[in-house]
Amino acid sequence: MRHEIRFSGFGGQGIILAAVILGRAAALYNGKYAVQTQVYGPEARGGASMSSVVIDDEPILYPEVSVPDTYVIMSREGFERYGAKAPKEAVMLIDPDMVEGRPECTFHEIPATSEARNTLGKVIVANIVMLGALVAATGIVSEDAIEKAVLDSVPKGTEKLNMSALRRGMELVREKKG
Amino acid sequence: MQGNTACAEGALAAGCRFFAGYPITPSTEVAEHMAVKLPKTKGVFIQMEDEIASIAAVIGASWTGARAMTATSGPGFSLMMENIGYAAMTETPCVIVNIQRGGPSTGQPTLGAQGDMLQCRFGSHGDYSIIALSPASVQEMFELTVKAFNLSERYRVPTFLMGDEIIGHMRERLTIPDSVEVIGRKKLDPGTMPFKAGGDDIPGFPVFGEGYGVHVTGLTHDERGYPATTNPKAHEKLVMRLVRKVESARKEIADYRVTSPDAEQVFVSYGAPTRTVHQVLHDRPKEEIGHLQLRVVWPFPEFALSEFPEAKSFLVPEMNLGQMAREMERHTDVPVIPIPKLGGELHTPDELVRALEGSR
Numbered sequence: 001m002r003h004e005i006r007f008s009g010f011g012g013q014g015i016i017l018a019a020v021i022l023g024r025a026a027a028l029y030n031g032k033y034a035v036q037t038q039v040y041g042p043e044a045r046g047g048a049s050m051s052s053v054v055i056d057d058e059p060i061l062y063p064e065v066s067v068p069d070t071y072v073i074m075s076r077e078g079f080e081r082y083g084a085k086a087p088k089e090a091v092m093l094i095d096p097d098m099v100e101g102r103p104e105c106t107f108h109e110i111p112a113t114s115e116a117r118n119t120l121g122k123v124i125v126a127n128i129v130m131l132g133a134l135v136a137a138t139g140i141v142s143e144d145a146i147e148k149a150v151l152d153s154v155p156k157g158t159e160k161l162n163m164s165a166l167r168r169g170m171e172l173v174r175e176k177k178g
Numbered sequence: 179m180q181g182n183t184a185c186a187e188g189a190l191a192a193g194c195r196f197f198a199g200y201p202i203t204p205s206t207e208v209a210e211h212m213a214v215k216l217p218k219t220k221g222v223f224i225q226m227e228d229e230i231a232s233i234a235a236v237i238g239a240s241w242t243g244a245r246a247m248t249a250t251s252g253p254g255f256s257l258m259m260e261n262i263g264y265a266a267m268t269e270t271p272c273v274i275v276n277i278q279r280g281g282p283s284t285g286q287p288t289l290g291a292q293g294d295m296l297q298c299r300f301g302s303h304g305d306y307s308i309i310a311l312s313p314a315s316v317q318e319m320f321e322l323t324v325k326a327f328n329l330s331e332r333y334r335v336p337t338f339l340m341g342d343e344i345i346g347h348m349r350e351r352l353t354i355p356d357s358v359e360v361i362g363r364k365k366l367d368p369g370t371m372p373f374k375a376g377g378d379d380i381p382g383f384p385v386f387g388e389g390y391g392v393h394v395t396g397l398t399h400d401e402r403g404y405p406a407t408t409n410p411k412a413h414e415k416l417v418m419r420l421v422r423k424v425e426s427a428r429k430e431i432a433d434y435r436v437t438s439p440d441a442e443q444v445f446v447s448y449g450a451p452t453r454t455v456h457q458v459l460h461d462r463p464k465e466e467i468g469h470l471q472l473r474v475v476w477p478f479p480e481f482a483l484s485e486f487p488e489a490k491s492f493l494v495p496e497m498n499l500g501q502m503a504r505e506m507e508r509h510t511d512v513p514v515i516p517i518p519k520l521g522g523e524l525h526t527p528d529e530l531v532r533a534l535e536g537s538r
Contacts, residue, residue, distance in 0.1 A: 020349060027351045036349040042203070042287050062457035063348055064524055 003055045003140055006068040007130075008078030009098075012045040014127030015074065019051035021131060021149045022141065026055045028152075029145035035063040048077050055140065070138055072130050074098055074112070093133055095126070108137050110172050116165060125165035128154075132169025143170070179352040181319040181345045182207035182249075185275055186215065188323030189247055191358045194273070195221035196246040198235035200228055200254060203287040204343040205277035208249035229254035233261040237270045241394065243385040245327055249275035251343075253284055255294055256301075262336055263302030264396045266420060269334040269373075269381065271363055273326045276338060277346035278497075280522050289522025290343035292449055292497040296504075298338045299476050305417050307424035309431060310338040310476040314452035316350045322473060328361040329431060334380055335424055340475065342497065344450040344524055366390060373416075374401040379423035425477055432479040434472050441468030442490040443534060446483075446506065448472040451495040454525045458534070461527060467534065475502065480509035491515055491537045495525045513537075 009015045016038045023036035035054045041047035052065040071092040073083040079099045086092055092107040097114050112129035116122060128150060135146045154162045186208050197212040216223040226232040232248045239246040255276050265272055280286030281293050298310050309329050311322040323339055330337035366372055366382030372392045375381040384390035397405040398413040406412035445455045452471050459467055468486050492514045494503040500516030507514045517533045519525050
């Protein structure tokens with residue numbers, strides 16, 4: 001089964017890294033095939049950023065996302081450009097403090113940025129909070145796989161912070177599910 | 179792993195121990211990875227002041243016997259052109275990676291293109307030949323970089339890895355083999371003139387520092403290596419050999435993949451659009467659709483077109499305005515249908531299906 005996941009936000013939020021980590025979890029720790037691609041502008045920070053992951057049980061031929069089934073949206077521009085027209089069957093995770101609009105598809109409001117800033121003390125891990133929420137909401141990769149992939153990808157000394165962020169994201173989904 | 183990183187890993191596996199370059203999107207990760215890894219292998223990494231200096235340093239390193247490479251894109255590639263001709267004229271093995279982005283000029287730094295396919299073949303002045311390869315996956319970024327080094331060393335010719343932003347920045351699983359085949363350059367027999375070639379048109383290489391006295395010049399030179407700039411025969415003999423040593427070895431150099439040779443409609447692709455063709459073939463298993471994937475693009479393997487004796491049309495998706503389609507037209511009476519795409523995005527499967535249906 002082919003899954004197409006799109007992340008969008010702005011440069012500096014770790015939009016590309018989030019996709020890289022998800023692809024790594026699928027390809028290296030869940031025995032699947034994954035391809036990660038991205039679109040970004042020449043700006044280092046603040047410009048629009050979009051990245052995608054295709055995950056499949058079979059080798060991936062066409063590497064780009066055509067119609068995503070899963071979205072992670074972390075900016076207003078990202079919502080307007082990529083999220084607003086999501087098909088009804090899709091699932092979307094939105095940071096409600098960053099995005100005003102709401103889609104017609106199923107969505108989860110995950111206040112990743114404020115959780116990262118206020119609860120975890122570092123806004124930089126908002127992308128990891130989102131990854132935790134994504135895995136809890138969709139089961140697209142296993143929790144074990146995403147943990148390993150996060151640990152592979154973050155700088156030494158930040159493992160604890162990033163693991164807390166990942167778990168916080170998972171909790172946010174479970175609290176809502178009640 | 180990312181395509182650009184896989185390219186750097188391929189270079190290291192092939193024995194590359196010298197990299198000189200100037201960072202430019204979307205090729206920078208090749209340099210970044212070499213900067214981390216080369217010092218650990220007793221290799222040398224130099225960030226140069228610009229791209230023409232980069233290729234100059236690579237040429238110099240190659241004359242000391244090192245396997246040497248550089249990586250660039252668009253504007254940097256244009257800056258390298260003069261010294262690429264120097265590498266061709268002096269028969270210097272070297273690998274030039276071009277992760278193509280949208281042009282002309284600074285164009286689209288962060289998006290993919292295949293607009294430099296003719297520039298890599300003809301971009302420097304004068305007549306000469308080169309070898310160019312085009313990868314369509316992260317795995318091929320690794321494999322074809324290894325192959326580029328081997329071809330460059332064997333034929334003593336600048337060899338290009340003509341990637342694109344899509345494959346260069348894409349991440350997918352890479353399997354690195356325990357070892358790769360490494361072909362070294364043939365050394366000069368002492369007592370032989372340094373630019374005198376045998377039957378294969380490839381002279382032995384006199385490595386600097388191994389006792390040879392040799393004069394290396396971009397001027398027209400005789401078999402001793404000394405300038406012979408006003409000797410018409412010497413010039414003709416030299417340039418004809420530079421071209422012949424590559425063109426007459428087209429069949430040995432060729433590397434292509436054939437699918438459904440009995441098909442009437444045949445896609446011909448290289449680089450990223452290959453992935454879309456694979457998707458179209460996968461999605462339409464009941465139709466007989468041919469596919470020729472060129473992994474070596476230059477010298478152009480015109481005989482590969484004859485692998486499809488029933489072909490009624492060749493459809494050529496390219497992220498340019500039909501550069502290789504134009505080359506194909508020289509070699510076949512079968513209609514060649516370019517499927518050009520500009521703007522930085524890969525052809526979608528639907529676009530190729532429309533072209534396929536339109537050609538029936």
